[in-house]
Each structure stands twice: as C-alpha cells, then as structure tokens.
Amino acid sequence: MTKRTMAVLVAAVLAGSVGAAASPSGAAAAPLGMPGSVPGAAAALPTAAVALPADLVAVRTLTSLTGTHRWYAQTFRGLPVLDGYYAVHTARSTGAVSVADGRIAVPSTVSTTPLVTAAAAVTTTSARVEALARQAAAAPASAGAAPKTTVALPTHVHGATLSVLGGRNAALVWSVVADGSEGVTRTLVDARTGTVRGVTVLSKAATGQGQIFTPNPVVTLRNEAITDKNDANQAVLVPAYRTVTLRNLSGTGTLVGTAVRIVAGQGGLATSPTNTFVYTRADDRFEQVMAYHGIDLSQTYLRTLGFTDANNESQDVAVNTIADDNSFYDPTLDKITYGRGGVDDAEDLEVVWHEYGHAIQDAIVPGFGTTLQAGSIGEGFGDYWAATMSVPTSGGYVLPCVMDWDSTSYTTTVPHCIRRLDTTKTVADAVGEVHADGEIWSRALWDIHKALGRLKANTIIIESTYAYTPNTSFAAAATQVVAAARTLYGDAAATAVTKAFHARGIL
Numbered sequence: 001m002t003k004r005t006m007a008v009l010v011a012a013v014l015a016g017s018v019g020a021a022a023s024p025s026g027a028a029a030a031p032l033g034m035p036g037s038v039p040g041a042a043a044a045l046p047t048a049a050v051a052l053p054a055d056l057v058a059v060r061t062l063t064s065l066t067g068t069h070r071w072y073a074q075t076f077r078g079l080p081v082l083d084g085y086y087a088v089h090t091a092r093s094t095g096a097v098s099v100a101d102g103r104i105a106v107p108s109t110v111s112t113t114p115l116v117t118a119a120a121a122v123t124t125t126s127a128r129v130e131a132l133a134r135q136a137a138a139a140p141a142s143a144g145a146a147p148k149t150t151v152a153l154p155t156h157v158h159g160a161t162l163s164v165l166g167g168r169n170a171a172l173v174w175s176v177v178a179d180g181s182e183g184v185t186r187t188l189v190d191a192r193t194g195t196v197r198g199v200t201v202l203s204k205a206a207t208g209q210g211q212i213f214t215p216n217p218v219v220t221l222r223n224e225a226i227t228d229k230n231d232a233n234q235a236v237l238v239p240a241y242r243t244v245t246l247r248n249l250s251g252t253g254t255l256v257g258t259a260v261r262i263v264a265g266q267g268g269l270a271t272s273p274t275n276t277f278v279y280t281r282a283d284d285r286f287e288q289v290m291a292y293h294g295i296d297l298s299q300t301y302l303r304t305l306g307f308t309d310a311n312n313e314s315q316d317v318a319v320n321t322i323a324d325d326n327s328f329y330d331p332t333l334d335k336i337t338y339g340r341g342g343v344d345d346a347e348d349l350e351v352v353w354h355e356y357g358h359a360i361q362d363a364i365v366p367g368f369g370t371t372l373q374a375g376s377i378g379e380g381f382g383d384y385w386a387a388t389m390s391v392p393t394s395g396g397y398v399l400p401c402v403m404d405w406d407s408t409s410y411t412t413t414v415p416h417c418i419r420r421l422d423t424t425k426t427v428a429d430a431v432g433e434v435h436a437d438g439e440i441w442s443r444a445l446w447d448i449h450k451a452l453g454r455l456k457a458n459t460i461i462i463e464s465t466y467a468y469t470p471n472t473s474f475a476a477a478a479t480q481v482v483a484a485a486r487t488l489y490g491d492a493a494a495t496a497v498t499k500a501f502h503a504r505g506i507l
C-alpha cells in the first residue's frame with residue numbers, strides 16, 4: 001500500500017516538474033504532443049516531414065521531455081508483419097523529424113490465405129508448451145535419488161493472430177502467445193503447412209535454478225518424526241530437496257522479481273551471476289530461495305485464475321531476520337518477515353503462503369482486519385491459502401493440517417500441525433483469538449474447496465474478497481462469498497457455499 005501511494009506521488013511530482021520546466025520557455029513549445037493516444041497519421045507531422053509509407057498502422061504516440069515519438073506497425077496486405085516497426089521522432093524545440101524504419105521486406109509471393117486453422121495452431125502450441133512443462137516438472141533433483149518433483153505451471157494459451165513473417169524465410173504464420181514453463185512465449189505456426197517456424201520468449205524476466213522443499217519435508221517424506229536439530233543438514237532430509245526453476249527474476253543475480261523481492265536476510269542476501277540459487281537448509285540463503293519461489297508461485301497462480309490485480313507488485317520480504325519462531329505481514333511497511341526460531345519459518349512453504357495470504361488480503365482490501373472477526377477471517381484465509389497452494393505438491397498428505405514441518409518445533413501431537421482446516425468449530429466455539437477463531441472460517445473455505453474443487457473455490461474466494469470491508473464480520477464476508485459464487489458459477493455453487501457457512505453457524 002505504502003509503495004503504491006509513493007509511486008503515484010512520484011508520478012505527480014514528475015508531471016509537475018515537466019510542466020514547470022516547459023512554461024518558462026513556453027514560446028518554444030510549438031509542436032506539442034497530440035492529446036489523443038492514436039495520431040492522425042501523417043496529418044500530425046510537420047509539413048516538411050517524410051511521407052508516411054502506406055503499409056503502416058499507428059501503434060501509439062509518446063511524449064518525452066524533448067519531443068514526440070509516433071510508433072507504427074508494419075502490415076502486409078492488411079496483416080501484421082512480425083517485428084516490423086516504423087517510428088517518427090519530432091523534436092519539440094526545432095520541429096526536426098527523424099525516422100527509424102525497421103520494416104522487413106516481404107516478397108509479394110507470400111500468400112495471405114491460411115490452409116491451417118487458428119484452432120489447429122493453438123493445439124500445436126499447446127502440445128509443445130505442455131510437453132515442456134512436463135519436462136520441467138520431471139527434471140531430476142540435484143539431491144540424487146529423490147522422487148521427481150511435480151512443480152509445474154498450468155499452460156495458458158492467449159490466442160492466435162494471423163501474421164506475416166518477413167525476410168528470407170517469409171511465410172504466413174499463426175502467432176500464438178502462451179504462458180508456460182519458459183515464461184510467455186510466441187510460437188509461430190506456419191499457416192500453410194502447420195509446422196512450427198520458431199519460438200520466441202517474450203517475457204522479459206529471467207529464470208534461475210533453485211533448491212527447495214515443497215511444501216515441506218514432513219509432507220514430502222511422510223515422516224512426522226523428523227526434527228529441526230538446530231538447522232543442521234541431515235541425511236534423512238536429503239530426499240526432500242527439489243530443484244525448481246525460479247521464474248520472473250529480474251535477471252540481476254539477486255532474488256528480486258516481478259512478484260517478490262527479498263530485501264533482507266540473515267547473513268546477507270543470496271546472489272548468483274548465473275541465477276543459480278542452490279543451497280541446503282543449514283545455509284540461511286536456502287530460506288530466501290523458498291520464500292522467493294513460494295510467493296512467485298502464488299502470484300502466478302492468482303494470475304492463472306484471472307486475477308491480475310491481487311497484490312500485483314514485487315512483495316518485500318525479510319528472511320530469518322528475527323530470532324523468534326514467528327512470522328508476520330506488516331501492513332504499514334507492506335512487508336513480510338519470516339523468523340528463524342525453531343524450524344526456520346520459510347523452510348515450510350505453508351508458512352510462506354500463510355503470510356502471503358495476509359499480503360493478498362491487504363492489497364485487495366486496504367487496512368483489512370480491524371475487527372476480531374475480520375482478523376479471524378485473515379488468519380483462516382492464510383491457513384486455507386497455505387493448504388490450497390500445497391495441493392499440487394503434497395500428494396494429498398494430511399492437507400487440512402497446516403505448517404507440518406514448522407510445527408514439529410512446538411507440537412507433540414502427530415500429525416504435527418499449527419492449526420487444522422477440518423475442525424468442528426462453529427461460531428459458538430469462538431474464543432476471541434484470531435488464530436483460534438480463524439479455524440471456524442478456514443473450515444468453511446475448506447468445505448467449499450471440497451464441494452466445488454480447487455479452481456472454482458479459489459476463484460470465488462478471491463473474487464469475494466474485493467467486496468469485503470476492512471471491519472467485516474463472518475456473516476457479511478460469507479454473504480459476499482455466496483454472491484461471488486452465484487455470479488461466477490450460478491445457483492448450485494451458491495447453494496454449496498451457503499451450506500458450508502451454515503454448518504459453521506455463520507449463515
């Protein structure tokens with residue numbers, strides 16, 4: 001929250017300074033930028049300007065301190081020519097015009113009639129991206145004979161655009177953009193023959209390699225007897241390590257990316273010129289990698305559900321910086337801190353995800369959680385988020401039991417859990433403590449998860465959060481969950497959701 005406000009302020013100050021700088025020399029400001037976003041093509045250019053070629057369509061007009069910049073895309077018989085560009089730069093003070101002509105030659109023999117359908121091109125791309133995702137998921141862990149990891153991103157194909165590939169290998173192609181294990185890619189499927197002509201990674205972020213537990217060694221090894229042993233490397237834990245691709249990194253050799261930014265860490269921040277972050281648990285950088293991976297995975301998952309503005313920022317995270325066996329989200333700094341007491345908290349992805357749950361809620365509802373019940377919803381949702389994020393890698397092992405590894409430090413009951421999603425608590429059992437009462441809420445969410453499945457439940461629950469107030473109650477928030485279910489999936493879904501809250505005495 002704080003960071004967003006500052007970004008707006010900075011933008012306002014910059015805009016102000018441009019205006020202030022321009023006014024003293026106001027007389028010189030002759031050819032100012034066009035007010036609209038699409039220029040009226042050549043009409044906007046000074047008379048002495050170059051004649052605009054006919055094969056262009058306007059993309060956008062930008063205004064900088066010294067001039068305007070009109071960007072155009074190249075076309076061939078009405079179809080976009082991939083990567084062809086044309087720009088006209090006009091200096092504000094002199095009106096001088098310069099052109100950057102990046103058009104690519106297209107032989108007139110190229111046909112613009114596809115023989116392959118868009119659907120077929122999407123199928124080809126989808127198969128390729130999914131095969132890669134499966135390969136990534138099956139990459140052997142560095143820890144020897146460990147089982148294959150199951151970490152993989154869902155594939156999402158955005159659509160297909162009929163386009164022209166210029167140059168020596170000119171062809172009519174379907175340009176298919178998809179999300180996958182390589183990031184966002186553009187696959188060119190020949191629209192006449194169906195063969196793949198090329199694949200380009202469009203996403204700017206770098207990928208790296210990391211070593212993690214997922215969600216934690218108790219679950220992976222199905223072993224409730226392992227213990228922290230003061231953060232020591234232990235042979236029994238070796239089979240729990242997994243090698244994963246760290247995605248959306250900035251490429252600066254640090255654990256900073258589009259969804260998470262490790263800003264502090266005991267013993268210093270992890271760095272690697274090759275973006276290779278492979279450590280074992282005794283090394284404090286190991287937990288930095290886990291926090292990065294867990295949060296990035298969560299944000300990516302939200303996006304696959306369609307939520308592009310649910311904590312859409314690089315979340316600040318401090319790892320192992322407090323000696324307590326505790327972790328927290330600080331809404332005043334918009335920062336998560338994971339403690340190193342007991343099992344280092346970020347060694348258990350269910351702790352990582354619980355805290356990120358708080359960050360998600362605070363991003364969607366500024367200042368969320370000002371009442372006892374709203375606070376309990378916050379804790380219940382955090383536990384729920386940890387459990388649902390664990391589904392892909394837990395093999396179903398005691399899912400309703402959260403933070404299985406972290407809680408080996410402070411529980412004796414087996415299975416080890418800090419809290420559970422399947423208690424029989426109702427509002428009549430509320431004790432006035434947010435974590436304990438959060439079990440009332442998390443049980444309702446878990447029942448919805450079981451009734452409607454992971455995809456629908458999570459889509460409904462996140463969507464409903466946008467309608468919460470900071471001081472909401474169990475009943476008011478539940479009413480919003482029901483409403484979201486009805487809007488998104490109809491009456492049957494709403495009935496299932498109502499039933500889950502009714503069973504808790506909430507509705």
Ligand SMILES: [Zn+2]
Pocket residue numbers: 354355358378379382
């Ligand atoms: Zn919490």
